Amino acid sequence: MPDQHFAEIVAFAHEAGHLKHTPRTGWLLGGVRNGESVAEHSFRVGVLAYVIAACEGADPERAATLGLFHDLPETRIGDVPSVGKKYITTTSPHEIVTDQTAGLPEDLRARIIAAVDEHESAKTPAATPESQCSRDADKLEALLQAREYQREGYTQLDEWVRSSAEAMTTATGKALAAAALDVSPGEWWGSFARAVGRG
């Protein structure tokens, strides 16, 4: 591989790192001033896509890959706020990721573009099972995060919980969204702490 390719991959990796500094704008509307980054969201979307796909009998690693890469275009357009959708038109994720990967080795570039394209296909007739798992993971992640912020005291996030739950399309996604309404965000360490003492 020519040296230039390595430099281009490094530049691409720095671009991906910008998602660490890209705020999820929905939380700002809900009053969460120091909310998560798109990178943090994408991390758990990847995890959830893996989990949902495993339950659905789809390919978990493929689904995790879709979840991991699905917000990559936001390095260039940010997380367009829902209140802005009436006023903003964006080019397709396909077009943006095609630009983002312009310097990469052809094979790698094609793979990343394909991953973004497949995630975007979730709402079309061409949807793959993995794209549906990844999209459900995207929505479920927001639902879980909303509940975690509610635990911190935020009072105006019910709409996020509700609309995220309604967006589920897979059987697993629907069941998880329903279960999430009954599981405390602190359940994992609460039960654990009770078992081992808190000292």
Next chain:
Amino acid sequence: MPDQHFAEIVAFAHEAGHLKHTPRTGWLLGGVRNGESVAEHSFRVGVLAYVIAACEGADPERAATLGLFHDLPETRIGDVPSVGKKYITTTSPHEIVTDQTAGLPEDLRARIIAAVDEHESAKTPAATPESQCSRDADKLEALLQAREYQREGYTQLDEWVRSSAEAMTTATGKALAAAALDVSPGEWWGSFARAVGRG
């Protein structure tokens, strides 16, 4: 799947989300007070593992999965600081992830434990190519992040850049670490901004 499984998956997902609040302790030592979370780190480790594996001819989606899950045990032990290694003994990641996934459906549990185990195998004779890609991604991510913090003005991070570069084991990892020393963290938007104007 019994209902209890969905509740357990939700609790597991909240636990994974705790990595959004788990600081990477190395940066605190280097003077970066509001540094990234383990979730942000894991996001880019997943992306880099994918990229390195694609260049190495390994399975990119498997490598991305290893990268995504590799720090999951840190929800329970935190990111043990390097200066603490003389004083702290931790049980194996295998043991922790076995506890973390105790309530999950068996098949899913086995998959996640296997992913953490495989990542950990990277320094052993049993290392798979994907584990080596994931481990190199872990180190390369720290190198890139150190350079991004240096751009912000931090003056004591040279050691992170150097030791991360030296830890590379794959040919691609070595080439990327070398290239990273010459690529500005802002190159991606600088060249882009020059092309389209900054307005």
Next chain:
Amino acid sequence: MPDQHFAEIVAFAHEAGHLKHTPRTGWLLGGVRNGESVAEHSFRVGVLAYVIAACEGADPERAATLGLFHDLPETRIGDVPSVGKKYITTTSPHEIVTDQTAGLPEDLRARIIAAVDEHESAKTPAATPESQCSRDADKLEALLQAREYQREGYTQLDEWVRSSAEAMTTATGKALAAAALDVSPGEWWGSFARAVGRG
């Protein structure tokens, strides 16, 4: 005035307050992770517009008003990042502010729309002197802020200083941009502290 008008004004004021939580995205690109809000920027644009207009012989209070309101549409579209301009099309500020003020008393609504429109006219043949002062203030504010961040150690903001300086159109704006390159951001308290002791 009907009661509903007061409720609508309150809702409008809460919307304006959202600019306190709207990050200036340019700084994120430059590596400033906890940068200023659009509200903080708008505050100093108002002050600078006043000052420039006073020096230019224009109406300072009109210019300050333009500066204060000019980013109001960003409550709905955010601060579109410069790297996104290739990919994002937004409706005009006029259209957005028309929506934002829909519930206000007619006279007040017309005034606010006119203020945003006048600021936007700065680059057109219909430019008023006050709109040119307000636009120069917008650019000069970014220049001063870039220099303040450079003082904190940020190393990649030269481009912001340069491009902001080049955007000046009024004689006062040009002279201030030139002077700014020689004045330390801490000059005001440094000279002051020397005069009264720091004790």
Next chain:
Amino acid sequence: MPDQHFAEIVAFAHEAGHLKHTPRTGWLLGGVRNGESVAEHSFRVGVLAYVIAACEGADPERAATLGLFHDLPETRIGDVPSVGKKYITTTSPHEIVTDQTAGLPEDLRARIIAAVDEHESAKTPAATPESQCSRDADKLEALLQAREYQREGYTQLDEWVRSSAEAMTTATGKALAAAALDVSPGEWWGSFARAVGRG
């Protein structure tokens, strides 16, 4: 204008920018640890002063100017906490702003001093209608901000809402404070989001 004047204006603008880093101390008492800056407060005071003045038949641009500049002296004395008033004596805003503007061109200096003086006159027999609008805006801004923080979960801010409402002197200010008790801080985007979908 002599070159020195431009340098002095730049130093003055950097001083005004310090309000971006000056915390509003009242919120700290109320438990809001990462609260707004004085610059953010001043931004919305300017907007509200404009709005109130328009409703009151006063000069909106004059009122906005008073609101914008009214806290300028806080670059030198900070936002003196209410609990400190028994223990702290400060010189008048007039004296401080006279020092702050010492290097500015005479005409500009006189204008800025006059703006601060006029705002301060609000509680005296010399009060102008615009000073009363600006002062009411100052109090109303705190009321709205308190309600926005309450939305985030803060539980001890009732006193801010109550005492701010009681401080109103104009008919518009009183009507807005009354209306504010019934309007949700998220009403603006809630109704908007319902209209266009949240997708």
Next chain:
Amino acid sequence: MPDQHFAEIVAFAHEAGHLKHTPRTGWLLGGVRNGESVAEHSFRVGVLAYVIAACEGADPERAATLGLFHDLPETRIGDVPSVGKKYITTTSPHEIVTDQTAGLPEDLRARIIAAVDEHESAKTPAATPESQCSRDADKLEALLQAREYQREGYTQLDEWVRSSAEAMTTATGKALAAAALDVSPGEWWGSFARAVGRG
């Protein structure tokens, strides 16, 4: 004293300063994302140890000293999260502080080691009254902080209040923990503000 001793003391003081950047991990579990540092905690532990010892008839300055130094070993091992105790074994505070003070003058070193040792003795038959005051102060500080965070809206901290209260061993500690359940965290400024007006 040889020059090297001064350099070693400075290095030791920088190490102590690292507690300003060491997060209290318990709050992260409870959902408090931007919580206090170990240094902030230690400050109030010192104050409370002084107060409790004065009430108990023990030596307040000795107790304050124990409280001030008790978490010093956390510069090297961090604040081990309660959920990690099953998985983490740490060497004794005695061993760590012995390393931390290796370069200090012998007399000073012995004093600091003795202070950490005495604090640690609180749960042993060798407990001194001052060590019990310092340990109660450590727990009471957490209780008060939990209540302060509850005031900010956090909803899952009851367990911290309860378990801290139960850990008290001195009569004063028990009485203060009981009293704390009835005193609002804002009582001090509320009553004060009412007395002098809030204007």
Next chain:
Amino acid sequence: MPDQHFAEIVAFAHEAGHLKHTPRTGWLLGGVRNGESVAEHSFRVGVLAYVIAACEGADPERAATLGLFHDLPETRIGDVPSVGKKYITTTSPHEIVTDQTAGLPEDLRARIIAAVDEHESAKTPAATPESQCSRDADKLEALLQAREYQREGYTQLDEWVRSSAEAMTTATGKALAAAALDVSPGEWWGSFARAVGRG
């Protein structure tokens, strides 16, 4: 002790905790936007006072106590910025701490007032050795913190280093200030990390 005393002590402890939210204003002037709290400063002042007193042959626990309590009055007046001293007059720390401790048991109250008074005596003929150690610790702490911020990239803090060093009065304080100019803030973990590997 009557129950009311316990409630008063709790309120006093909450007041002391407010120093966790009280910013050190000097750093804001120097461009450090998210700087330390007065509580964090006080923690290390206590530690340094102890160390200096031990080297000076004074009572280390007394000196630590003075350092711990010396900024207690700042809960009511904040950290008055150096640039404000021309404009602000404050009542004496004695008077403030007398109010702060009004509800405490008499003996405890007298002790705390005496500690603040003794610290304040450092610049008077009545200075005790411990008060001089505590005052030097206060200045040295600022010097060390300035150097730690410089490590993060801040460029305008030389004045803090210089003026703090000049303020030293004890032989130990002078020697430590001189040594501090040659010791890297990261020396403690750098040498340590080299010894045990950074892995």
